[in-house]
Structure formats: C-alpha cells, structure tokens
Amino acid sequence: MILRRNSLRRLAGAAGIVAGLTSSAAAGDIVWARYGDIDSLDPHRATSTLSLQVWSLLYDTLLATDAEGLPVPHLAKSWTSNEEGTEYTFSLQDGVMCHDGTPLDANDVKYTIDAAFSEETPSVTKGSWGPITSAEVIDPLTIKLTLEKPFVAMIPFLADSFSSIICDSNGDGFGTTTAIGSGPWKLVSWTKGDRIVLEKNPDYKNFGKLAENPGAPHEDGLIIAVVPEPQARLAALKTGEVHIAEPPFDDVPSIKESGELDIIVAENTGQNVFWEFAVHRPPFNDKRARLAVAHATDAAAAISLIYGDLSVQENCPVSRGVFGNDQDFCAQYRPGYDPEKSKALLAELGYSMDKPLETALLVWTGGNRQKLGEVFQAQLAEVGIKASIEIMDIGSLNARVRQENETTTGTTGSMDMMTWSWYDPDILYALWHTPGAYRGYTSPELDAMLDETRVLTDQDARKAKVQEVFKYLLENAIHVPLYTPGWEWVFAVRPEVDGFFVAPFVYPNFSDVKLGG
C-alpha cells in the first residue's frame, strides 16, 4: 500500500485529531507489548516465559543471576551449607520492605517454601525446588533449609523467578488480584488477556539484580499489554503507543535499515533447540541412523539463511549462559556437518538415494521455524533422508513426541526439532533420566551420570560430570544441539527509550529505563 504519509498527516491535523489521543498510558508509563498474557501472578501456578518475566518485576529472589548466568547474592546476602549438602543457611538483607509496607524477613521465605510444598496445592515446579524437608526460621534474618539428600541445582533455582519470594501478607485473591512481593514494580491491576498495570516501588533496593540502578525504577509506571498480532505490535511501536515489543521477524532487516527503532537481541537465554529421535523403533533405535541425520545437518548455514545474525549455532546440549556450557568442549563430540559420512552410515544401514530413510520431522509452529524446517528437510534430502515436515503447536508437539517414543513398531522414523530453556543443566535429568520427560532414550549408564550431577557439591567436579553427560548425549546423537536462542528473544525499542536491557534467561529489565523526549 503506497500512501502519501505527510499529506495524510496534515489532513489528520486539519481535522483536529491528534495521534495518541486515545492512548491510556500516562506520560511516565513505559508500555511493553507481548504476544500473550501471563497464566497467573502466583509463581507457584505456572511455568511460561511470559509469566516468569512478570514475576521478575513484582518479586525478588534469594539469589540473582549475574551477566554470565551464575547465581549471586540478592535478598540473601550470603549462604553456607554443611559438607553433605543437605543443609543450607541463608542470611537475609536487613530493611527490605514488601509492597504493603511490612518488612520482608525469614518468615516470608518460609511462607513461600511452605506454599511450594503445600499438601493441597503444591507448586507446579515443586520438583525443581529439590527434596526440601523443612524451612526453619532461625531468627528474622536467618533461614535454614534442610534437604532429604543433596541437590545442587537448588542454588541456581533460587536465582530464578520460579522461586520468587512471596510476602506472607498475601491473602485471598493472591495470584489474580493481588501479588505482594518486594520487587521493583508493584501491581496496580491485571485484566486477563489484556494488560497488566504496574507502578514503581519507591522503597525498592536492588542488591544483586543486573541493573545499574540501586533503587526504585526511574519511570513511574509500566504497562504490559497483550498484542498478539506481530504487525499490530509493529504499528503500535511506530505510532508510539508501545515503547518495547517483539517485532515481526521478517521486518527486522528493514527496521534495522530504517533506524526507526532499535533492535535488541537477548543473550544467554538458556534456550536450546535440538534434534531428538523416536528411539524405540527403527530406524532411529540404531545410533548410526541418528548420526546420519546429525552429519547431514548444516545448522550454521540454515540459521544464517533464516535468522541472519539473530541466532547462532549451539554445540552443547545446554545453551550459552547455563552451567557447564563450553563450545570448544562440545564441538569435539558434536557430530559435525559431513554429508559423505552421513551417506556412508546410511549405506551401512541399507539406505540409498533410491531407497531413502523415511521419517516424520515434527516442528513447533511460529518464529519462522517452519521455514528453518524446510531448509533442514532439503539438507537431509541431499544424503537420502526423506523427511516429511509436520508443523504443530507446542502442546501437540510435546504429546506427539511422547506418543512416537511409545510406539515401538513400524519402519518410518520420527524426529523432532525440540525446544527447551532452563537455567541449569538439571534439565538434562528431566529429559534423559529414566523414565524421561518424553519416554525417549535412557540407559543405566546415563542415569548414573545424571544422578551424580545432582549431588556433586564441588563446582569443578560437577562441571566435569555435566560435561561427561554432554559427551554421552552428543556421541550417541541422542540430543543433537542446533541453535540458540530460539523464541521470543528479539525486541524492537523506540528511540526515546534509554537503559532497556534483557538479563540472562530472557528477563527484560526496566529499572534503568528512562523515557527521553
């Protein structure tokens, strides 16, 4: 559509109608638009990235994450543990206030943990807290957690918003109409499916969160609006109705070129996109078939074609920013792009260009992943693998992958481009320890290694064990890493917004934001 913008603007001006007339945001409000809404304001009731991002604004955590993704002190100024790793004692910062003006102390931490382990309504991430048997208030600023057995992934968990500290003054309506925490922003209202309105917490003290600002946010308010249609988000960014939003992918190059908006790409997202296979039936019950796929995949070329420089190839089963990730280490074991090797393996299995290996290729819809799937499909065809792409939503994909793993007969394979994000390599335990999140590959050998990654308290020893797991997964082509990041990681920002950044694991931060003229 070609329009003479200026003449139309003049027409609008002449009619006495000014752009932005209808904007409901006040002058000091930052407006951030996202494609969807949170599930709950209660950190124990949901798991989506959209929810986590909002909790990180409302609540604080005992620990925080530094720029490299490692846990650092926050509400807890220090912590100690016994030698066995079954008791942790945290000393809390003094003078932290909840949004309702009550002090935040060890009782609030106990309240949060008791709620996570409640008999009636336990947290949906109860398993990730670890085998905590008690939370004991030693004094108002000291809390002791006792674990049934060691669980080292608890420390990084306490830096993630899943473990947000809820003030014990939260009563009825918690999660839907109230959300009392001690974070930089206070809840004003939440209209489900439409918007969340926040105001700054003037008493905020930042101890360890990544932000230059040591206190309350600079701007008065933050509106988190739901705008599902990418083109509408872009239009709202252009009119100034919205300050920050995920742009439509295909428009990123032209946005960059015009310089109208800034493009910010999140780093250390922990997002991992990888190949996995239905391993309980032919052909992928044979390691050689899985390796053939891995060797036929040129991830770097495919990503560059579809995402340009917005994403990079990943060599490890957990992505950059997650404990244990080491590109050089993983590159030694990751089956690299080598079509000739792939063809040789296929020939060993009795396949050829005339008699191709047939498989379904399941892909999660959105984010241009279907286009990426087509590039991979073409790469696989080059060596004689005939992949039929099936595109589906994430819920169906999860269900289907499990169903494929539970199907033990037939000769047509199934492989999928799976996507997971987690702050710790403990995700590999969930995926590949018996019985396995998708009932996929498991072995006693791998189980033993994964068990150890949960109990080794010495960081170096744990890192070595985690990397042993990487080596096993890569050499056996069980979890073939493709790229990172993979979803919701690109932000378009209006030029008057200053100080916006995205902390590791895709947590946008607004404490430093100033809206200029």
Add this chain to the structure above:
Amino acid sequence: MWRFLGTRLAMGALTIWITTILVTLLIHAVPGDPVQIMYAQSQGTTPEQIEEVRRSLGLDRPIPVQYAMFIERLLHGDLGNTIRGGQPVLDVIMQRLPNTLILACAAMFIAILIGVPIGFLAAYREGSVVDISLMVLAIAGISMPHFWLGLMLLFFFALELGWLPVSGSGPLNLILPALTLGLSNAAIFARLTRSSMIDVMSQDYVQTAFAKGLPKALVLRRHVLRAGLLPVVTMMGLQFAFMMGGTIVVENIFSWNGVGRMAVEAIFQRDYPIIQGFILTFSVVVVTVAIVIDALYAVLDPRIRRA
C-alpha cells in the same frame, strides 16, 4: 405463539444438555493422556501432582460418574479451575464474554445498517448499472479475508492517519474491529437481501398490488420488505453465532480481549476446563440467539405462529 416458543425453548434445553455430554467426552477424545499433555512442558511437576490433577478433574472415575460430577458442579455455577493459573473458569469467561458480545453486536449493527439498504436498492434497480456495481462490491466484500481488511484498516486509520488506537480496550478501540467484521458481513446481507427481495417481488400478490396501481414505495414497504427480510433474519442468527466464535482473527489483529482468542489459546495450551466452559457458554449464547430469532421470525411471519 406460546406453544411455538415453548417448543423452541425445549429444543434449546435439549441442545444444551447434549452439549454437556459432548463436553464431558471431549477430554477423552484426544489421543494420549490429557493430563500428561497438559504438563508436558512443566519441568518440575512430580508424578504425584499429575495424579492429583487427574483426581481433581475426576479422570480416575468412570465416565458416567464424571458426567454426574460435572453436572453437579455446573448446577452450582462451577465450571472448574483453569489448568494454567488455577483461576475459576467462569470468571475467566465472564470477564471476556461481554467484549465478544459487544463486538458481535456492533459488527451486526454495521452489517445490517449497510447491507440491507444496499441489497434493497440493488433489488429495486435490478439489472441496472447500480445493481451490478453494488453486487460486484458485495462479492469483493465477501471474498476479502478478515485479516487483510483488518490490517489495511489498521494501517490506514491507526498508523497513517493516527485517528484510532492500534490496540487496547476502550470505546474507540471497538471501531476498527467492528468495521472489519461488519463490512464483510454487510456484503453477505446485501446479497441475501437482494435475492430475497427479487424473489418476493415476483410473487403473485406483489404483482397484483402493482397491477392495482398502488404506488411502488407503498408496495415495497408494506408487502415486499416484511416478507423479503425473513431470510435475512435467519441469516442474522447464523452470522451472530459465527461472530461469537469466528472472530479470532479480528480479535488477534486488534488485540480485542474476547472469548474467541481465549478459546484458541486454551486449545493450544490443552486447558480443558476452559475449552469445556467455552463450548458450553457458546452453546448457551447460540441457543438463546436462535430462540430470539425464532421469536422475531414469528412476529414477522404469522404463518409460523400458526404452524
């Protein structure tokens, strides 16, 4: 008349009752374990919790028992809690149902206001240039996909002119989605009104009226319009039902917080209690609209009252 309405009410109640059965069976219609599917992406969920959810949804009981439990809860106005977030389903739906009804009513108003006069004019000038151009316009309107029309309106009125907001909730935000939905439905009404009017105009009693020398305007108003609008009224009911559930595209483009978008999100997230609640609420609204339309029909056409 009362007997007619009574029959319609009974049929409506039967429809809703059948819907409650289908809604109970729905959760079993999907392959795989529904609770496992719901929690497939929640890393920290323990097997005990999955069992607990299954128990709370009654999925560990025989299907007839599940149905009885569902009806009992329903009679207490309880549609259960959402899987994601754990909020009462009824609250979640009721928060958005008014938005969808407002949008559907506004769009219907626009559709009728534009469609019926155009159709009438085309019929009145049947075969003329006016008729042909109006009908070409109507076909273009029907063929135009909502997402395209919506985006064009958005680009023009919100982005280029800056007259209307791109997204959000307020009276001004209603204009663009209502226009998008209304314009394409106006085209449907225009075509239907035209063909129906032409049909009525060829009837003997209309020809007789003309032959008696009555003024054209009087014949049209008294004899043609009333009979010619009957199919349009039927269409109103059907289109209203369509607008209730089929507005997802429009709701997405304009960030309109309605039940269509909620339902699609719930389907993607396998949030069965919302899907069940939506289908049930939807059936109640559609049945209610159908009864109102039938009553309207009876008022317009005395033959139906006697039947």
